[in-house]
Amino acid sequence: MAILQLRLSKVMDGDILVEELEKRDIMNLDFNEMVTFIENMDEKSFRAKQLYEWIHKKLVNSFDNMTNIPKELRVKLNKDCIIGGTNIIEVQKSADGTRKYLIQLFDGNTVESVLMKYKHGNSVCISTQVGCRMGCKFCASTVGGLNRNLEPSEMLSQIYNIQRVTGERVSNVILMGIGEPLDNYNNVIKFIKMLSDKNGVNISQRNITLSTCGLVEKLIELVNEHLGITIAVSLHAPDDKLRKSIMPIANKYSIQDIIQACRYYIEKTGRRITFEYSLIEGINDSSECATKLARLLNGLNCHVNLIPLNPVKGRMGSRSDGSNIQRFKSILEKKNITVTIRREMGSDIDAACGQLRNKNKGGKLYESVCKD
Ligand code: SAH
Numbered sequence: 001m002a003i004l005q006l007r008l009s010k011v012m013d014g015d016i017l018v019e020e021l022e023k024r025d026i027m028n029l030d031f032n033e034m035v036t037f038i039e040n041m042d043e044k045s046f047r048a049k050q051l052y053e054w055i056h057k058k059l060v061n062s063f064d065n066m067t068n069i070p071k072e073l074r075v076k077l078n079k080d081c082i083i084g085g086t087n088i089i090e091v092q093k094s095a096d097g098t099r100k101y102l103i104q105l106f107d108g109n110t111v112e113s114v115l116m117k118y119k120h121g122n123s124v125c126i127s128t129q130v131g132c133r134m135g136c137k138f139c140a141s142t143v144g145g146l147n148r149n150l151e152p153s154e155m156l157s158q159i160y161n162i163q164r165v166t167g168e169r170v171s172n173v174i175l176m177g178i179g180e181p182l183d184n185y186n187n188v189i190k191f192i193k194m195l196s197d198k199n200g201v202n203i204s205q206r207n208i209t210l211s212t213c214g215l216v217e218k219l220i221e222l223v224n225e226h227l228g229i230t231i232a233v234s235l236h237a238p239d240d241k242l243r244k245s246i247m248p249i250a251n252k253y254s255i256q257d258i259i260q261a262c263r264y265y266i267e268k269t270g271r272r273i274t275f276e277y278s279l280i281e282g283i284n285d286s287s288e289c290a291t292k293l294a295r296l297l298n299g300l301n302c303h304v305n306l307i308p309l310n311p312v313k314g315r316m317g318s319r320s321d322g323s324n325i326q327r328f329k330s331i332l333e334k335k336n337i338t339v340t341i342r343r344e345m346g347s348d349i350d351a352a353c354g355q356l357r358n359k360n361k362g363g364k365l366y367e368s369v370c371k372d
Contacts, residue, residue: 026081027055027153030190031199043073049199055083056200059160082106084157088165098346102359103158105130109147111178112356113158116345121171126158128188129179131358134213135248136234137316138280138309139354141178147358149184152191159201173203176211176232178356182218189225205229211276213249214258223268232274232305233262237284238292246283246316259296266301273300276342278307278353279325280317290328294335304332307342310352 029037031052038048050068054060061083063074089110090102099115111127132139133146159170173195175181181188188210196205205228212219213234222231235255237243243250262273275297279285297304306329309319320328325341332339346352 023080023082025083025085025151025153026051026077027084027156028151030152030194031197041073041076047073051077052199056156056160056194056197057202059164059201061160061164084153084160086154086157086161088161091165092349092351094346094349094351096345096348098349098351099162100346100349100351100356101158101162103127103161105150105154110359111150111154111158112351112358113162113177114346114351114356115162115166115170118172122166122168123172123174124159124162124170125174125177126155127177127179127356127358128155128175128181128184132179133183134180136213136236136354137246138278138312140312140315140350140357141354143314143357146179146183149187150179152187152194155187155191156194156201159195159203163201171203172207172209174209174211176209176353178358180213180215181210182212182215182222185218185221189227192227192229209274213247214253214261215249216253216257216261219258219261219265223265226269228271230271230274231265232276233258234276234278235293236276236278236280238289238296242284242289246280255296259300262302263300273302274305275302276305276307278309279320279328280309281320281324283317285320285324285328287327287331290331294332294337297337298335302337304337304339305342306339307353308344310344310347310355312355315354 034052035045035048038051039045047069051066054066060066063069063077066074085106087104088101089104092100097117101113101115102110103113104110109130111130113127114125116123116125127150129149130147131145132142135142159173163170175188192205192208194200195203195208209230209232211232211234236246240250240254243255266273277293306325308325309317311318329339329341342353344352347355
């Protein structure tokens with residue numbers, strides 16, 4: 001478990017003494033780990049359930065507010081632990097109601113999360129890494145590469161912070177923000193299990209979608225986790241040559257390897273897979289591409305989600321026009337493939353697919369403008 005380094009300044013006889021304090025982020029503990037943690041403190045194990053519920057159900061981020069926890073235990077916890085350690089420091093509102101949150105982590109790094117309001121409930125798109133090393137040529141999140149992985153607590157608190165500031169429940173979570181979720185495998189799996197734990201915020205796995213550029217070994221490993229989540233695979237091209245020209249990861253995994261892993265996933269889990277296909281004008285949006293894609297996916301229990309490209313300054317590509325998108329869609333449909341076109345949300349605040357960036361503040365902490 002990560003230990004959070006906090007620097008405290010104390011004024012003693014006029015000298016400033018900087019003390020290194022080590023506090024553990026208790027929000028990274030899943031339910032069983034919380035029980036062990038509490039038992040190791042010689043406390044009754046029912047305290048673990050109370051503590052877990054305060055943090056993950058009631059979303060309280062201060063030990064002082066945990067009214068049924070005895071004072072002495074609260075003092076001990078305050079001394080040794082923190083809860084989360086992330087803050088919303090900026091909010092941008094889109095004309096369509098979408099909100100983009102800039103989240104500051106304990107080390108000064110920042111990531112972004114997006115809240116989208118639908119009739120069927122609130123969806124939050126979260127980041128899984130600070131930056132990304134996949135290098136997709138049309139995506140903003142990969143500029144500057146990967147800085148570090150996010151911990152389960154840092155992913156959970158993106159959702160908890162948003163629930164706290166809006167006072168509204170989040171019912172859907174999509175792992176489509178900054179980062180490649182399967183490149184941060186263990187933390188992401190633990191996060192999904194904690195997010196759907198009935199002792200906590202209890203978001204159904206059916207309402208969680210993980211998007212990946214297709215890390216084949218990890219896709220196969222995922223089968224053994226027995227999760228009920230939806231997997232979305234970013235394909236974006238029907239053949240390896242074209243895919244390599246827009247997604248460097250295609251040099252490592254061929255489309256055939258990805259399709260084979262998806263077939264295995266579908267067989268073992270009985271779940272349908274979504275393929276994402278961002279349409280880039282003149283690159284991957286021809287009728288020939290659509291026909292090839294239909295052939296590739298023939299007979300597979302899948303669904304295609306077409307994403308009109310959100311152009312990113314300094315990155316490759318422009319958006320296919322509306323009639324091209326419709327033509328592409330109908331070619332797939334004629335081959336009996338179910339297709340949806342992703343509704344654009346928050347593009348006026350750069351919150352749409354591929355527009356999120358990690359803004360490194362150089363480790364400098366700065367004032368929160370939106371504390372909850
Ligand atoms: N790393 C994950 C999540 C990426 S974001 C993945 O690769 O799947 C979610 C989707 O948006 C992916 O399909 C991604 O390829 C796509 N995307 C990235 N940049 C985009 C852009 N500028 N316009 C449209 N879609 C984009």
